[in-house]
Amino acid sequence: MRCFTVLGPAGAGKTTLVNRLAGFQAVGERFETRDGLGIVSFAFMDEPWCAIDCPGDIETLPQARAALLASDAAVIVVSPDPETAVLTAPFFRAVEASGTPCLVFVNRIDDARARLRDVVARLQDYCGHPIVLRQIPIRDDEQVVGAVDLVSERAWRYQEGGPSALVEVPKSVVAREHEARAELLENLSEFDDWLLEEIVEDREPATGALYAVCCRALTENRANPALIGSALHGAGVVRLMKLLRHEAPAVDGLRQRLAGGSGVGEAGPMAVTFHAQYRKHLGKEKILRALVEGVSVGSSLAGGNLGALVEAGTGKPASPLPTGGIALALKSDHLAVSRLLFADRSDDPPAWARSPKPMFVRRLAPENDRDQAKLSLALARIAEDDPGLTVSQEGATGALVVHLQGPMHLRRVLGMLAEEFGVKASDHAPDGVWRETISRPAGIHHRHRKQTGGAGQFADVKLTVRPNPRGSGFSFDETVKGGAVPRNYIPSVEAGARDALVSGPLGFSVVDIGVTLTDGQYHAVDSSDFAFRAAGRAAVVEALAEGAPMLLQPIHEAAIHAPSLYTGALVAMISSLKGRVLGFEPNPDARGWDLLRARVPAGALEELGQALRSATQGIGWFESTFDHYEEVYGRDADRIVAMHSGVRGDRQAAR
Ligand SMILES: Nc1nc2c(ncn2[C@@H]2O[C@H](COP(=O)(O)OP(=O)(O)OP(=O)(O)O)[C@@H](O)[C@H]2O)c(=O)[nH]1
Ligand SMILES: [Mg+2]
Incomplete structure (x- = not known):
């Protein structure tokens, strides 16, 4: 069985196209995953195919x-509108990173207003390989009514609801056809010396040999052929399937790609899992593709036995799978998703199959406090199957933080928590990660003394606190003379000082201060580790308040990915968020994209995500890492402190 993925911007006509293809000879129903992937099996010229509709x-x-x-291949479906070409950028980028042979289907040709060559030129802005136009449209009164195939030089007239009819090349397109064909040959001659020679010698290359060059160009992933058609009217879809059938590689090409090179032989993976979902009462189902012959129920795969295999669309038993066959694997708990499966082990997928950590961050809390552990467990289960989700815990509070693809994804995750795991949860803005420090030294003398029943507590400390350089953290030393504080109690004073750092006078954890214990007193009976720890803590708490506390905000360094079209707007946007652009340059790995580096306050990251999304039609994203802390003064600081104490108040009230 051969398999290709159909992807492209929303509304380009991918589902319409896949339904058309399935119409040739559908096998079972379309299988739809919870996140909207459609798996469709069909036959074309009696050969089995599977399309994955994204x-x-x-x-x-x-x-x-x-x-x-x-x-084995990807089909990027686009609209014939040069203005929307930028929307294809993320799809070209994902496919190129994977090295998947890719063809372009310019759909909705019935609705085309622009010139096809302008459309292709704009698509080329986002595609690293040459896009090689294989057909040109035949127009009748502006309306596209057919296409000329540039290799065979045959013309086809579309017929509603039936196969296109072979016609003579209309006189009106002859000149354009010659021009487009010359361009095609020139493009192809770049990968073929024979063809180059034919052209230089002004010979007419044989059609069969030309097809062979086309086939190599796609199989070796050096060019992307482009076809035109209308999924809605069934025009050009047979041509599309024929191109895939003759020119796209079969499953061995994929197996080699996954093994990271050529000549894999026995070494390549036997199967891959590329999707999984949990279903209440049924457990987890994984979608698996066999890359070799003989994968069947009971087969040893990834160090365990395959439990059950059923057809995705019909639920009928599907064992043994043909080479390249796709099925749902059930009762196979040992299989994880997005893995390369060998008999005795499974490997991580190549880096291109993994997605960057998403930038949409929310804190989740169960509606019922008692469900905290259940929520944590359920999120972990969902994240196992969801390549777009990561879950972490907030350092200070232990709250559950999810990194998601966007608001729709959030809704899907909340829905799954409720329906499949019975946990109702609500989402909130993540906590800020502000810190505080002091801006001047302070000295304190504190005596801890208590008389409780028989035994008393006594500890007396004198200490100073001072600001440490930014980024140097906490330090502790002592200058105690003559055993005023006995050696064995000094670590307790330090532990007390550290206790005081958890929450400073402004309500944030305290960083970058130095504490020096200078003097003190003890009592032979009533002093203890406990008493000195309490004294150290109280002394530092008082000293911090004396030391003119100051708010620090974390500054992140963000790498922002967006088509270069948007870079100008992004530079302005970053300044408005009090960020600083460090520089930008064309992304060497993705044609048409810039990589922009900026420093942005952590508190503005959420806004950056939203602004980036709306400025780039949802295409741009960023990854960020903590860089350093910076002082915040004046009204900005007041606002954050007030907001934070409000949040703390709410949470305490909720308990
Ligand atoms: N005129 C015209 N309309 C089409 C064509 N193909 C699809 N459409 C229409 O475009 C709309 C979107 O088509 P879909 O197939 O759902 O698009 P899609 O690419 O699957 O969209 P998403 O799954 O949302 O990304 C539907 O109303 C289709 O009828 C076409 O060739 N010509
Ligand atoms: Mg669709």
């Missing part, structure tokens, strides 16, 4: 990347 919504790009793990 939603155009950017939030499901992680699923599309995973689908490429199981794909």
Whole structure:
């Protein structure tokens, strides 16, 4: 069985196209995953095929990347509108990173207003390989009514609801056809010396040999052929399937790609899992593609036995799978998703199949406090299967923080928590990660003394606190003379000082201060580790308040990815968020994209995510890492402190 992934911007007509293809000879029903991937099996010229229809919504790009793990080829479906070419950028980028042979289907040709060559030129801005136009449209009164094939030089007239009819090349397109064909040959001659020679010698290359060059160009992933058609009217879809059939590689090409090179022989993976979902009462189902012959129920795969295999669309038993066959693996708990499966082990997928850590961050809390552990467990289960989700815990509070693809993804995760795991949860803005320090030294003398029943507590300390350089953290030393504080109690004073750092006078944890214990007193009976720890803590608490506390905000360094078209707008946007642009340059790994580096206050990251999304039609994203802390003064500081004490108040009230 051969398999390709269909992807492209929302509304380009991917689902319409896949339904058309299935119409040739459908096998069972379309199988739809919870996140919207459609798995469709059909036959074309009596050979089995499978198409994976990905939603155009950017939030499901992680699923599309995973689908490429199981794909011999990719079809990028686009609209014939040069103005929307930029929307294809994320799809070209994902497919190129994966090395999947890719063809472009310019759909909705019935609705085309622009010139096809302008459309292709704008698509080329985002595609690293040459896009090689294989057909040109035949127009009748502006309306596209057919196409001329540039290799065979045959013309076809579309017929509603039936196969296109072979016609003579209309006189009106002859000149354009010659021009486009010359361009095609020139493009192809770049990968073929024979063809180059034919052209130089002004000979007419044989059609069969020309097809062979086309086939190599796609199989070796050196060019992307482009076809035109209308999924809605069934025009050009047979041509598309024929191109895939004759020119796209079969499953061995994928196996080699996954093994990271050529000549894999026995070494390549036997199968891949590219999607999984949990179903209440049924457990987990994984979608698996066999890359070799003989994968069947009971087969040893990833160090365990395959439990059950059923067809995705019909639920019928599907064992043994043909080479390249796709099925749902059930009762196979040992299989994880997005893995390369060998008999005795499973490997991580190549880096291109993994998605960057998403930038949309929310804190989740159970509606019922008692469900905290259940929520944590359920999120971990969901994240196992969801390549677009990561879960972490907030350092100070232990709250559960999810990194998601966007608001729709959040809704899906909350829905799954409720329906599949019975946990109702609500989402909140993540806590800020501010810190505080002091701006001047302070000295304190504190005596801890208590008389409780028989035994008393006594500890007396004198200490100073001072600001440490930014980034140097906490330090402790002592200058105690003559055993005023006995050696064995000094670590307790330090432990007390550290206790005081958990929450400073402004309500944040305290960094970058130095504490020196200078003097003190003790009592032979009543002094203890406990008493000195309490004294150290109280002394530092008082000293911090004396030391003119100051708010620090974390500054992140963000790497922002967006088509270069948007870079100007992004530079302005970053300044308005009090960030600083460090520089930008063309992204060497993705044609048409810039990589912009900026320093941005952590408190502005959420806003950066939203602004970036709306400025780039959802295409741009960033990854950020903590860089350093910076002082915040004046009204900005007051606002953050007030907001934070409000949040703390709310949470305490909720307990
Ligand atoms: N005129 C015209 N309309 C089309 C064509 N193909 C699809 N459409 C229409 O475009 C709309 C979107 O089509 P879909 O197939 O759902 O698009 P999609 O690419 O699957 O969209 P998402 O799954 O949302 O990303 C539907 O109303 C289709 O009828 C076409 O060739 N010509
Ligand atoms: Mg669709």
